[in-house]
Amino acid sequence: MTTPGHCDGEVCVTCSDEAVPVTVLAVDDDGIARVDTGRGVEEVSVALVDAAVGDVVLVHAKEAIASLGPASRISP
Template sequence: MTPQEHCHGEVCVTCADTAERLRVRALLGDGLALADTLADTGAGPEEISVALVDAGEGDVVLVHAKEAIAVVRAVPDGTGDRGPDGSGAAPRGEGP
């Protein structure tokens, strides 16, 4: 894969020592998912690994080098609740 195939914007998320928030669009199985950036970049969905986190469709995950390393905001289970501090950073399945 050439840098142009997986890079978008000024900084390459895969090669740089940065992480990006992405929203899980669909779970693909085998620990993989399709995810979109939160900003409308027109880049389309990216295939990422969610093997290290308990993420579901609609969750916002922190991704480094195409690997989700944390669930930043879990989609509430129909309750509209967020994390205890209001940030939405509660671990999946936990909350008020």
């Protein structure tokens, strides 16, 4: 049984101060984006940032908190 505040994964983005970079695959009219996390596809809110398909956004607790722009611009 999991206790409140306990995280089972390697990193708990809800409990930590870590934002995870993900790539936007699609954005709907309700401010929800489908994103590629590198481990799969998830839905996150992009209501606080301007995000378009192909952008990399920083996500904390399923909320995009910053947009870094197009993935092609920030890739090495």
